[in-house]
Amino acid sequence: MAVIKYENDTKLNSNCKLNSQEEDKNTMDQLRKLSQFFSGMIDTIPAKVYYTKNEDILEDIEVNKRAIFEDSNLSKKAKNKRIKLDPNSQKKVSDIATAFCDKKKNDGKMKELKKKLAKRIKELRVARGANDKPKKLEITSTAEKDNKDVDNDKNLKTSKKVPKIFDKSGGLVFSKFDFASHVDLATEEKIEKSKQKKVSLKGLLVKVKKEDEKIEKLATTNIEAASKAKEKRMWKNALEKAEGNKVRDNTKLIEKSLKQKNKLKVKRAKAWDERKKNVEKRKEMKQERRQKNINERKQQTKNKKMKILKKKGRIA
Known part of the structure; x- marks a missing residue:
């Protein structure tokens, strides 16, 4: 009797286990279906609307869209139209989210590798006993980088000086022409030139x-x-x-440029006159067409009235 009871208990336990496994499987299937349903609902929302507050994702979307038609021989207008309307360039919200997560992971891995490399180089330099200062390879945070860039810009602005052309006696000093500073001051020179009165x-x-x-x-x-x-x-x-x-x-060159300028003026004036004539012609054509349509409609209404009057017997 004890043996039969034990067997029954083992059967019950195994049945219970099977039932619990089936229940778990059913719940997982239901959860998977719900997840698919919700992700499908989210995918119906346009990516630009869903990610309005996330500027990084929006920027990535725009870059990826433009990359599809970058090598095509289409015009700029046609490219923009394709980017806007082509279904292949419109990705789902879920796909964009997975791609963005993968990108973040890869960026994190790259940063870690760079840090390890910098550390290893530093150790090797210390072991070698190098006296010169090593280049900074450690990756700092973006906020620190931005602050350093701002400080560098300020220092550059303060250090910029106009190079000396004359010495104390008033003669030209050719050895002191600083071409680098000349390039840096290009913007300032442009502003000064624009301020000068054009002759x-x-x-x-x-x-x-x-x-x-x-x-x-x-x-x-x-x-x-x-x-x-x-x-x-x-x-x-x-x-x-x-x-x-x-x-x-050079008087010859000035005369040549003056002639070219006058020719350009005449050409532009001619083009403007032609444009005006074409505009007037189009206006007249439209007006004629309008008047013709109005007359036709008037005639149609008159014919309809005449037919009605004939039916009623008022007109023979």
């Missing part, structure tokens, strides 16, 4: 011709004075070129 080509041509005539007259009367005037003019042009300004002292 018209006609005025410039008159000015240069007057100077040439003056030198020619001096050459007939006083050769030394003419040579001094020429030298003065040469030095002036050299200084202008050294400062980065454009020198215009």
Whole structure:
């Protein structure tokens, strides 16, 4: 009897275990179905709407979209249209989320590897007994990096100085031209140039011709004075070129550029007149078409009224 009872108990226990396993399996299936249902519901929301507050994800979406049509020979307008409307470029919310998580993981791994590499290099340098200061390879946080960049910009701004061109006696110092600082100050020079009053080509041509005539007259009367005037003019042009300004002292080139400017003016005026004529022509055509349609509608209404009157017998 005891043996039969034991067997019954073991059977009950095994049945209970099987039932519990089946229940767990059912619950897991239900949970999986619910998860799929909710993820499907979320996927119906556009990614741009769902990730409005996450700027990093939005930026990644835009970059990935543009990368699809980067190599295509389409125009800029067509590319933008394709990016906006092409279904292949529109990814689901869940896919974007998984891709973003994977990217974060990879970034974390890369940072760890860089840190390990920096540490290893430091250890090797210490073991070798190097006296020179090692380059900083440790990866700092983004906030620290930004602060350092700001400080560096401030230091650069304070350290910028205009290079000296003249010495105490007033002569040119060619050895002290600092081309690097000249490049750095390019923006400031542009602002200064834009502030300067622009001289018209006609005025410039008159000015240069007057100077040439003056030198020619001096050459007939006083050769030394003419040579001094020429030298003065040469030095002036050299200084202008050294400062980065454009020198215009050739009458032939000025006349050529003036002719080109006048030709361009005539061409633009001609194009503008043609455009105006085309606009007027289109207006007239539209007006004629409108008037024709109005007359046709009027005639149709008249014909309808006449038919009704004929049916009623008011008109023979």
